[in-house]
Amino acid sequence: MTYTKYSASGNDFVIFHSFTKKDYSKEAIKLCNRTEGIGADGLIVLVPHKDYDFEWLFYNSDGSHAAMCGNGTRACAHYAYSNGLAPSNMKFLTGAGTIESTVEKDIVQTQLTKPILIKDEFIQDGFTWYLVDTGVPHLVTIVEDLEKYDNSLASKMRYEYNANVNFAKIEDKKIYVRTYERGVEGETLACGTGMAACFLRAHNLRLVDDIANVYPKSKEELTLTKKDEILYFKGAVKKIFTTSIN
Numbered sequence: 001m002t003y004t005k006y007s008a009s010g011n012d013f014v015i016f017h018s019f020t021k022k023d024y025s026k027e028a029i030k031l032c033n034r035t036e037g038i039g040a041d042g043l044i045v046l047v048p049h050k051d052y053d054f055e056w057l058f059y060n061s062d063g064s065h066a067a068m069c070g071n072g073t074r075a076c077a078h079y080a081y082s083n084g085l086a087p088s089n090m091k092f093l094t095g096a097g098t099i100e101s102t103v104e105k106d107i108v109q110t111q112l113t114k115p116i117l118i119k120d121e122f123i124q125d126g127f128t129w130y131l132v133d134t135g136v137p138h139l140v141t142i143v144e145d146l147e148k149y150d151n152s153l154a155s156k157m158r159y160e161y162n163a164n165v166n167f168a169k170i171e172d173k174k175i176y177v178r179t180y181e182r183g184v185e186g187e188t189l190a191c192g193t194g195m196a197a198c199f200l201r202a203h204n205l206r207l208v209d210d211i212a213n214v215y216p217k218s219k220e221e222l223t224l225t226k227k228d229e230i231l232y233f234k235g236a237v238k239k240i241f242t243t244s245i246n
């Protein structure tokens with residue numbers, strides 16, 4: 001089987017396509033393992049679909065299934081276009097619904113799913129939180145200093161709310177984010193739906209404009225846009241290598 005490794009702003013994925021729609025959780029654990037596998041935050045499998053360019057199956061590195069992955073959609077769209085599986089402007093089916101992505105060289109833009117507010121502002125453990133679903137659930141707290149990121153608190157909140165956990169700093173209308181990712185069970189270098197959740201929170205508080213640059217732990221620049229209540233997520237992706245494993 002041929003596998004391709006992508007990095008989307010530091011959030012990395014193993015991607016392949018197959019005619020077989022089945023549970024790939026075990027493959028995800030094996031392939032995402034950073035010592036004995038290829039190593040990645042997640043596995044993405046493209047399978048045929050009669051109504052869309054393809055359907056995707058997404059797994060976190062612990063083998064758990066997730067409905068959506070913002071960075072994963074950008075990597076997967078680039079993979080699909082590069083392999084002739086979809087046109088540059090494509091529509092594919094995810095666990096969170098239909099996703100539309102557009103590929104222009106190494107820049108990919110994804111139209112995210114409609115955000116759903118789960119729990120508005122609440123205070124817990126000394127931080128003010130906001131819980132929103134941007135394809136998957138995300139807790140967001142805005143802090144003055146990202147050194148306030150607390151991995152053990154993030155892990156506690158992740159299990160209490162079954163959500164990813166984001167600490168965001170806003171400076172000159174730019175957003176800087178650190179994310180503890182569910183299913184990776186640790187901080188990743190970027191989390192697309194997490195950046196979208198932070199953007200939404202900052203936008204609601206009028207701390208950013210309708211278009212904002214967002215910088216995850218990898219420091220790569222991404223752009224989030226809110227237009228007619230729809231969120232668009234744009235940034236570069238990198239194909240790292242392709243390999244065959246028997």
Ligand SMILES: N[C@H](CCC[C@H](N)C(=O)O)C(=O)O
Nearest residue numbers: 066069070071136191192193
């Ligand atoms: N870990 C997430 C899925 C991946 C989200 C993230 N990698 C992104 O780019 O949106 C979850 O289980 O909810």
